[in-house]
Amino acid sequence: MPQTVPSDVAKHYERVQSYQRDALSVALAAWGEVAPGAISETWEPLLPTVTVAVTSAQISAAESSLVSYRDMAVKTGQYRLPRAFVDPDSVAGESSDGGDLEAALYVPAIRAKQAISAGAAPAPAMRAVQSEFRMLVGSLVADSGRKAATALNATRFTGGYVRMLNPPSCSRCAILAGRWFRWNDGFQRHPQCDCVHIPAKSGDWARDEGFVSDPYEYFESLSEADQARLFGKSNARAIRDGADIFQVENAKRGMAIDGQTTTASTSRRGIYRGRGARLTPDAIYRTAGTRTNALKMLEEYGYVLPGGQDPQGVIRGQREGFGQMGRGGTRVGARWAVEEARRTGVRHPMSRATMTAAERRRFDAGARWDAVREGRNPYGAGPLTDQIRAQVERDYEITVLSLYR
Structure with a gap:
């Protein structure tokens, strides 16, 4: 059966795409000012501006993920009071694998220099890097939204999540669409993946709500041209001839899961500045064992804020009159x-x-x-x-x- 996409999730997709476009426009505008004969010298001064734009988009994507997750939980009767609050800043300002964001944004410059050194003409080499920027920036922004949702899974005690597609989707995502995962299962993704989590208390509940999909129905809904484009010409023909879609896809390379640690200092409120490497949310889930331990580690590594009153108290000010x-x-x-x-x-x-x-x-x-x-x-x-x-x-x-x- 086709997968039902809730309205809150559809709005989240649209918001994230707009954040990706905003960040990409800044990145491409800056890249347009780079001199082919002095790539490093002209790109490095522009990096801070691009980094700020991408970080801002990452924060917005994380906020959108948290809001859509909560709104959907309310509408589907799954709302639970949070044990703590996810800080959107904590998943921004870093690369998808938890590394330094500026270093990740410097990679396209390295690719251009390598292409020119290998004999490519400067102008085509510089234009070719634009495609890499589209893939890189899109992944950086979307992954922040997914990291926020991953951290959220430990603060709200639903059973797990369902993977939701945003068609047209690639073959790797199609076979995972609608599958129910436990709260501590890492989210597999590839560059430019736009799938998201949605809360689901059980696999049976997700199936009853229409959130579980049949990958064969998705495959058959595509034209033969799209089947070939998304699955590969030979693989698509094999599936049409009766091959197992999972075996066909799993024969190819699998998807990555977020990296283990990061040394990035991300929070505007300084919650995790200057404390060295930290585990990413997915790595925390792989090592925590229980929700209680996971929540404790998420707080320790600066992803979530306590769930009670603000420990700083109220601000003391001056006043006159009554x-x-x-x-x-x-x-x-x-x-x-x-x-x-x-x-x-x-x-x-x-x-x-x-x-x-x-x-x-x-x-x-x-x-x-x-x-x-x-x-x-x-x-x-x-x-x-x-x-x-x-x-x-x-x-x-x-x-x-x-x-x-």
Whole structure:
């Protein structure tokens, strides 16, 4: 049966493709300024600009992955409160295998220099590198979204995930489409792969929802020309003649899984700066053994933030008058709190009356999140729905943890 693509996943595909295009436009514009006779000398000064553009796209792809994963979990009745929060920054600023991003973006320059040294004309060699940029930048951005989803699997206790295609898809992805994987199984991918995770509590559940696909139906939905293009002419003919699609594909080279370690310092908030090599999310899952250990290691290596109140507390600021809560001093309790804070020089950390507007937003977001964690509706006496839980979670991430900015 054909695989059903949820609307949230389709929107995620579209967003990631737009981020890839934005980053690629910057990379190609910079590459257009490189002098064929001095490739290293002219490309190296442009690398920081390209690196920033790719890093920004990676963060956006990671954020999109996390949002679409959560929204789909709500719509399919699989929402669970997170044990911790994935930091989108933590999977950006590095190559797909966890290495240095600038080094990865320098590789096309090496390819151009090698081609010219081998006798290729400079202009065609420089143009040929553009294809490599398209593949490289596309993979760098998409892989960040997948890494974020991989880290998310340990924070939300669904059983696992289903691999979702974005047709037209290559033969390697087609035979894995719709397959259910446990939460700690690494995501196999190849350059330019655009498949994604979607939450699925079990293989049977995924099948009932239409998320599991038949690779033969996908193959037969293609024209013979597309079958030959995606599977290879001889392989496509063999499958049409009755060969096992899995055996045919597995006879070719398999796909890679994310690398083991990275030395990149990625977080804007400095969560993992200067601490040496760290395991990637996939490597953590291969070594952790249990979800508890995996979550602990994800926090240790800077991929997720704690799930409770912000340990830094609220920001202390200056104020005059009786504040928004005091209504010019007519509210006795608020007026007393302000006057007491002025007299003693100390503000009670739980008094909303003496907080700035920004502090109060952080305080209220934290209080609502605590209510949700305790099973209470923070907005009143009505039922606590998954939609409310997800809304409060999102507000907490933005207001208290400063994510998605």
